[in-house]
Amino acid sequence: MSRYLFDDPGERRNRARTVKRAKDLRRNMTEAEKLLWSRIRRDQIDGLPFRKQVPIGDFIADFACLPIGLVIEVDGGQHDAQKDYDDARTAVLESQGNRVLRFWNNEVLGNIEGVLAVLVETCRSLKQTSRG
Structure with a gap:
């Protein structure tokens, strides 16, 4: 067995790079994320x-609640141009057993109570599912 967390040195470098990027993102959150x-x-x-800017595999989730497998993404306007990438990323995260919720920045900034209502409902549903 390898004495390293990852099988090959390249994988260790990628993980280190992902963790460093997550730390940078934690320090530079958008207004909606804050x-x-x-x-x-x-x-x-x-x-x-909940945790913020969480490395999950090769991706960094904006927020995650790991005990119930919930990933929350807060998307800005740039995500219109990268819909295919976001869809593929969501598919990978869901294939790992996560539920992914996406909100637009303007939803969070303009209707935080509505966003929180969706989160509470989803969290309760996932808690029930994880118990039984």
Whole structure:
């Protein structure tokens, strides 16, 4: 067995690069991400622990609640141009057992209560599913 977390040196470098990028993103969140984070951090939704800018494989999720397998993406206008990439990324994350929710920046900034209502409903549903 390898003494390293990953099988080959290239994989270790990629993981290190992903973690560094996640740290950079944590320090430079968008206004929409900051607002949502202020409402979900510290177990504010059903006592569930959320993390921000979470490396999951080769991807970095904006937010994740790992115990129930929920990934939250907050998308800006640039995501219109990369819909195919986002769809493929969502498919990979879902194939790993995650549920992916996407919100537009303007949804978060203009209707945070509506976004939180969707999150609460989804979290409760996933908690029920994970128990039984």
